[in-house]
Amino acid sequence: MKIQNVRAVITGGASGLGHATARHLIAQGARVALLDVQQEQGRAAAEALGGNAHFLRCDVASESDVDAAMAVAAQRLDGLNLLVNCAGVIGAGRVLGKQGPMSGEFFTRVVHINLIGSFLCDKAAASLMQHNVPTEDGERGLLVHTSSIAAFEGQIGQAAYSATKAALAGMTLPMAREFARFGIRCIAIAPGIFHTPMIDTLSAQAQASLAAQIPFPHRLGKPAEFAQLVAAAVEIPMLNGETIRLDGAVRMQPQ
Numbered sequence: 001m002k003i004q005n006v007r008a009v010i011t012g013g014a015s016g017l018g019h020a021t022a023r024h025l026i027a028q029g030a031r032v033a034l035l036d037v038q039q040e041q042g043r044a045a046a047e048a049l050g051g052n053a054h055f056l057r058c059d060v061a062s063e064s065d066v067d068a069a070m071a072v073a074a075q076r077l078d079g080l081n082l083l084v085n086c087a088g089v090i091g092a093g094r095v096l097g098k099q100g101p102m103s104g105e106f107f108t109r110v111v112h113i114n115l116i117g118s119f120l121c122d123k124a125a126a127s128l129m130q131h132n133v134p135t136e137d138g139e140r141g142l143l144v145h146t147s148s149i150a151a152f153e154g155q156i157g158q159a160a161y162s163a164t165k166a167a168l169a170g171m172t173l174p175m176a177r178e179f180a181r182f183g184i185r186c187i188a189i190a191p192g193i194f195h196t197p198m199i200d201t202l203s204a205q206a207q208a209s210l211a212a213q214i215p216f217p218h219r220l221g222k223p224a225e226f227a228q229l230v231a232a233a234v235e236i237p238m239l240n241g242e243t244i245r246l247d248g249a250v251r252m253q254p255q
Helices: 016-027 039-049 063-077 104-129 159-170 172-182 204-212 223-234
Strands: 007-011 031-036 053-057 082-085 141-146 184-191 243-246
Touching: 007 016, 007 063, 007 104, 016 031, 016 039, 016 082, 016 223, 031 039, 031 063, 039 053, 053 063, 063 104, 082 104, 104 141, 104 159, 104 172, 104 184, 141 159, 141 172, 141 223, 159 172, 159 184, 172 184, 184 223, 223 243
Parallel strands: 007 031, 007 082, 031 053, 082 141, 141 184, 184 243
Antiparallel strands: none
């Protein structure tokens, strides 16, 4: 696919990695729908991005919300051939914490948003993409999962988060294999420590400590770099069924 022909839905598009991806794609001629629960922030983000951006409020953990938003997005964009799943929560907490064992409700909430939310968006988007006119390579669309290096080196307090990110990496290949007959690719990107709004809640000292763990480049990742990888994946048809680490060679310690 060519970026200028992209009609993309980006979940969690009001901020962070999702917003950076929308900005990068639009700058190259794509049209984008931002899906997010942050209504005011989402509208402002879409307005700032210009006429090729639209905002739709959507709770990715709700199947009816996702199905409705995906249909409206495809209508407004005049098609849909790219889904970037960026919606998610950190879900930090020890299984046996100071206040007692982690509640099943807490763990379930993280799974519903991070994992099931991506699955609901995948199937809704693929259902629409299968009817696209194929490219010369026979391609009809691309699904992108946002995994994490926590899928492979989860730290203490990341049991729920790591479980969902490992699952996103794990379902990438089966989906790529299943959707191959439709010409729909599926990949996952596993970012390391990136400078997102969540990082901004930490002190300057804590941010510097995190950056010091990254071998090279010796800094936090930039959301624009995540966006660049998404754009590259769009234009490389052979990239399929793979989870790509984007982490500056960092390997996280237990805590």
